[in-house]
Amino acid sequence: MPDSWLGKINWSVDGLVPVIAQENGSDKVLMVAWMNREALKLTVEKREAIYWSRSRKKLWHKGEESGHTQKVIDIYLDCDEDVLLLVVEQVGGIACHTGRHNCFFKKLEDEQWVVTAPIIKDPKKIYDK
Amino acid sequence: MPDSWLGKINWSVDGLVPVIAQENGSDKVLMVAWMNREALKLTVEKREAIYWSRSRKKLWHKGEESGHTQKVIDIYLDCDEDVLLLVVEQVGGIACHTGRHNCFFKKLEDEQWVVTAPIIKDPKKIYDK
Numbered sequence: 001m002p003d004s005w006l007g008k009i010n011w012s013v014d015g016l017v018p019v020i021a022q023e024n025g026s027d028k029v030l031m032v033a034w035m036n037r038e039a040l041k042l043t044v045e046k047r048e049a050i051y052w053s054r055s056r057k058k059l060w061h062k063g064e065e066s067g068h069t070q071k072v073i074d075i076y077l078d079c080d081e082d083v084l085l086l087v088v089e090q091v092g093g094i095a096c097h098t099g100r101h102n103c104f105f106k107k108l109e110d111e112q113w114v115v116t117a118p119i120i121k122d123p124k125k126i127y128d129k
Numbered sequence: 130m131p132d133s134w135l136g137k138i139n140w141s142v143d144g145l146v147p148v149i150a151q152e153n154g155s156d157k158v159l160m161v162a163w164m165n166r167e168a169l170k171l172t173v174e175k176r177e178a179i180y181w182s183r184s185r186k187k188l189w190h191k192g193e194e195s196g197h198t199q200k201v202i203d204i205y206l207d208c209d210e211d212v213l214l215l216v217v218e219q220v221g222g223i224a225c226h227t228g229r230h231n232c233f234f235k236k237l238e239d240e241q242w243v244v245t246a247p248i249i250k251d252p253k254k255i256y257d258k
Contacts, residue, residue, distance in 0.1 A: 004241045020158060021166050029149060032212045044237070076233040077242055079225050083161045085233045104205040104214045107234035108173070111134045113206055120167055 006037050010082040016052060019084040021095065024073045024103075030095035031103040033062070035084065048071045049086060066126045068092040098124045131223045135166050139211040145181060148213040150224065153202045160232040162191070164213065176201045178215060181192075197221040228252045230239035 011017060016038065021030040034052040039059055044048045048092065049070035053060040063069030070088040077084055096103040098119065105117035130213060144166065145253035150186040164172065166190055171179045178199035182189040192198030199217040206213055225232045227248060228238045 003240075005237065005242060008242055018161065020161070029151060029214055031157065032147065032149070032207065044182060067142040075237040076245075077237070078161065078232040079227050079229075079234070080232070081235070083232075085158055098208050100208075103207040103209070103212075105208070106206040106210070108134065108204040108206070111132075112132060113137055114226060116205075 003041070004110060005065060006041065009040075009077065009084075010080065011037065014084070016054070017082055017084055019049075019051065021049060021086045021088050021090075023024060023069055023095075024087050024089050028102050030088070030106055031091060031102075032072075033060075040084070043086075044070060044075070049088060066092070066094070068094050068126070070095070094120055094126065097123060097126075099126055132183070137210060138169075138206065139209065139215075140166065141211070144173065144184070146211055146213055148178075148180065150199055150215050150217050150219075152224075153216050153218050157231050159199075159217070159219055159230075162189075166193070168176075171212060172201060172215075173204070178217060195221070195223070197223050197255070199224070201251060202230060223255065225251055226252060228255060232239055 010117045016034045019033050023030050036052045037126055039052045044108050049062045049072055051060045069091045072086055072088055074087040093101055100117045100119055101120045105115055106113040107116045143179045145163045147189055148162050148164050152159050163183055168179050168181045178191045178201055180189045198220045201217055203216040222230060228250045229246045229248055234244055235242040236245045
């Protein structure tokens with residue numbers, strides 16, 4: 001059956017699943033985004049992360065503007081078959097649109113969210129090349 | 130302002146956010162679950178992961194039946210403030226209800242999901258104590 005591996009996934013009612021991108025080697029959790037069937041199929045074909053942008057309502061080839069693509073090493077599905085985990089190589093070392101290495105940089109300390117990671121590259125310089 | 134750190138979070142329309150549990154030390158992604166405000170508040174108070182079960186529609190103190198609780202070391206929020214990352218110590222070394230160490234054990238290989246991790250403990254023995 002063609003693409004039956006796609007049918008194994010418990011897509012939500014809006015046809016999406018959350019996707020964790022974890023960095024190969026460092027094992028850092030870089031970000032969480034979403035995929036629909038087409039995004040996952042393209043990701044597998046191209047071996048680069050292609051997500052579904054819920055805000056822009058279209059496919060989002062991560063890094064297409066910034067050059068910070070994600071090379072996909074491995075893809076895992078969880079026990080309930082409704083979350084994906086991508087092991088990726090983060091080109092440029094910047095996964096976050098704020099110019100940081102990863103998106104999980106606000107740490108809860110004494111009932112406050114404290115920024116714990118530096119900006120590696122000014123976001124303006126990432127996108128205005 | 131009391132609990133203003135909770136108000137910083139972009140809760141979805143159904144009042145939830147996805148939560149990644151990552152193991153302290155190994156950096157393995159153990160599982161993804163969901164929290165509402167009350168679950169997160171209790172998690173912070175007790176320093177143990179308390180999720181919101183979407184299927185049972187109630188608070189779920191992870192490990193309350195199995196003993197496999199998750200001691201919370203750190204809590205991170207992402208740049209968009211709509212995903213949480215918990216760094217945890219997984220008591221008993223089993224996070225998955227299938228009796229495996231973690232939930233991401235189905236790996237995509239040649240268009241098939243291949244089980245890559247062993248069952249550490251028979252699920253029947255986890256829950257029927």
